[in-house]
Amino acid sequence: MDTIKVEICTGTTCYVMGAGDILELNDHIDEHMAQNIEIVGSNCMDLCKDGQYGKAPFVKVNNTLVSEATVLKVVEEIHRQMT
Amino acid sequence: MNCDNNANRIRRKLLIEVARLQLKDRLEDNIDRLPLALFPRQGTDIRCCVYKDRAITKYRLMAIMGHGVEKETNELKPLSDYARESLQRAAPAPDHSVLTVIDEACSACTRARHYVTNVCRGCVARPCMINCPKDAIQIVDSRAVIDGEKCVDCGKCLKVCPYHAIVHIPVPCEENCPVGAIFKDETGREQIDYDKCIFCGNCLQECPFGAIMECSQIVDVIQKIKQGHHVIAMIAPALAGQFPVEYDRLLSAVLKLGFHQVVEVAAGADIAAEHESRELQEKIAAGQPFMTTSCCPAYLQAVDKHMPELRPYVSSTFTPLHYSAERVKQEHPDGITVFIGPCVAKRQEALHDRYVDYVLTSEEIGAMFVAADIEIADCEPFVMDSPSGNNGRGFALIGGPTHAVMALTESKDIQSTLIDGLDKKSIRLLKTYAKGKCPYNFIEVMSCQGGCVSGPCNITNPRSAEAKIRKIIEKPTLPAPKV
Numbered sequence: 214m215d216t217i218k219v220e221i222c223t224g225t226t227c228y229v230m231g232a233g234d235i236l237e238l239n240d241h242i243d244e245h246m247a248q249n250i251e252i253v254g255s256n257c258m259d260l261c262k263d264g265q266y267g268k269a270p271f272v273k274v275n276n277t278l279v280s281e282a283t284v285l286k287v288v289e290e291i292h293r294q295m296t
Numbered sequence: 297m298n299c300d301n302n303a304n305r306i307r308r309k310l311l312i313e314v315a316r317l318q319l320k321d322r323l324e325d326n327i328d329r330l331p332l333a334l335f336p337r338q339g340t341d342i343r344c345c346v347y348k349d350r351a352i353t354k355y356r357l358m359a360i361m362g363h364g365v366e367k368e369t370n371e372l373k374p375l376s377d378y379a380r381e382s383l384q385r386a387a388p389a390p391d392h393s394v395l396t397v398i399d400e401a402c403s404a405c406t407r408a409r410h411y412v413t414n415v416c417r418g419c420v421a422r423p424c425m426i427n428c429p430k431d432a433i434q435i436v437d438s439r440a441v442i443d444g445e446k447c448v449d450c451g452k453c454l455k456v457c458p459y460h461a462i463v464h465i466p467v468p469c470e471e472n473c474p475v476g477a478i479f480k481d482e483t484g485r486e487q488i489d490y491d492k493c494i495f496c497g498n499c500l501q502e503c504p505f506g507a508i509m510e511c512s513q514i515v516d517v518i519q520k521i522k523q524g525h526h527v528i529a530m531i532a533p534a535l536a537g538q539f540p541v542e543y544d545r546l547l548s549a550v551l552k553l554g555f556h557q558v559v560e561v562a563a564g565a566d567i568a569a570e571h572e573s574r575e576l577q578e579k580i581a582a583g584q585p586f587m588t589t590s591c592c593p594a595y596l597q598a599v600d601k602h603m604p605e606l607r608p609y610v611s612s613t614f615t616p617l618h619y620s621a622e623r624v625k626q627e628h629p630d631g632i633t634v635f636i637g638p639c640v641a642k643r644q645e646a647l648h649d650r651y652v653d654y655v656l657t658s659e660e661i662g663a664m665f666v667a668a669d670i671e672i673a674d675c676e677p678f679v680m681d682s683p684s685g686n687n688g689r690g691f692a693l694i695g696g697p698t699h700a701v702m703a704l705t706e707s708k709d710i711q712s713t714l715i716d717g718l719d720k721k722s723i724r725l726l727k728t729y730a731k732g733k734c735p736y737n738f739i740e741v742m743s744c745q746g747g748c749v750s751g752p753c754n755i756t757n758p759r760s761a762e763a764k765i766r767k768i769i770e771k772p773t774l775p776a777p778k779v
Binding site for chain 2: 228254
């Protein structure tokens with residue numbers, strides 16, 4: 214299985230709205246999942262300025278965009294792509 | 297709940313919206329629409345209905361504009377009226393509240409108690425019943441039941457139940473208040489007793505309903521900047537760990553908000569450490585058994601209100617903020633000083649310090665960046681004229697003040713210890729020290745466990761904030777380049 218890239222926007226808006234805690238994703242997942250993902254902090258993805266993308270914080274799991282991201286939402290998306 | 301949660305997200309969103317409106321000069325005109333815009337009639341509600349959500353949003357916005365919810369006398373008074381008052385206010389009101397309880401938002405949790413869930417099998421062993429020291433447990437219809445009148449919440453039954461059928465239901469704000477300052481009124485809703493409150497901010501952080509808010513000064517500060525005053529940002533050492541960017545870019549972003557100048561409170565911490573080191577050696581030489589630090593304002597409040605016997609042992613050194621602000625005001629007597637940090641108790645301290653005009657939190661400055669569309673990572677690094685020493689910058693971490701004081705202390709007879717977080721237990725311990733049973737002669741006290749990096753108004757996980765600060769302080773301080 215290819216590594217799943219979890220790109221967490223750490224632009225100012227996303228960070229203030231909770232991206233900082235999503236960066237600690239590894240604290241919330243099991244080893245199996247941790248081995249299959251790569252967590253990257255990203256500069257502002259420029260999504261927060263554009264209403265049609267929903268709301269900050271934004272996380273990209275491979276190419277799927279998760280808006281109003283929480284640890285739970287991100288884990289669910291990773292899980293979906295893993296199975 | 298020092299973690300991401302919905303109550304925090306809602307508060308941050310509102311802070312951003314208020315700052316955004318004010319920056320566009322639309323605060324008074326548009327604030328009344330905000331609760332409706334956030335909770336439209338066809339939208340989803342968080343509580344029972346959008347109307348309740350709107351009502352609570354109104355109170356949150358009042359607090360954000362610096363008005364204590366308890367002071368509402370006319371329920372019909374629109375937010376625009378409060379906004380006008382905030383915009384016209386020249387200085388914080390003398391009776392400015394630091395905290396406010398939104399009674400509408402308080403869910404009036406049932407009293408803290410132990411409760412037997414339906415997991416109970418009514419077993420033959422019945423260890424809960426046998427081990428209860430107050431005979432408070434009976435078996436009714438094949439299930440254990442706790443008699444609330446007899447139960448003293450010792451928790452023995454919970455520990456011995458083989459099925460984990462017994463739970464402790466807390467009242468989170470009361471449970472986390474180290475000094476019993478928050479209590480239920482006759483309706484079951486919480487109130488704060490300000491004769492006891494030490495402004496540690498635990499209740500604000502722990503209430504799952506977000507019912508406790510700070511009375512923010514964000515509107516006041518933005519207004520002073522807009523009016524063209526010489527506004528000086530005084531950065532707490534802990535702020536350095538709060539954003540995912542280099543420290544010098546963060547300073548630059550603060551200036552971009554319109555502050556005229558940015559000063560590190562770490563410089564004041566260096567002065568405090570010097571003062572404290574000298575005082576410690578003098579006091580020990582004079583036979584005083586021990587001395588405690590005096591940098592944490594919540595601890596100072598706790599001493600005043602709950603441990604008066606400790607007063608003679610608290611260092612007479614002022615807080616780092618005081619020294620920094622004093623210096624700034626000497627240079628700019630008409631300047632307006634704004635402390636920016638992680639702390640609720642600092643707001644209380646500032647009300648009584650003539651050199652400090654306003655306090656913003658990490659969260660509020662973050663909201664201001666968002667409202668002003670400032671991407672911190674894109675800001676040019678700012679070079680300080682006279683950067684602070686790394687010992688002062690370390691005051692954000694538990695052990696930092698001790699490290700700074702020891703670095704300046706020649707005496708080899710110092711036995712130091714750390715009180716890492718004020719809770720009921722550590723307060724009891726400090727009281728025994730005051731009674732003459734103190735095996736140490738220098739005690740550092742921080743109200744927040746881990747130090748200011750765990751402050752109640754922070755936006756970054758304490759562990760990553762600490763790592764970030766360690767990275768800064770392990771780098772030798774470089775002198776500013778000559779221009």
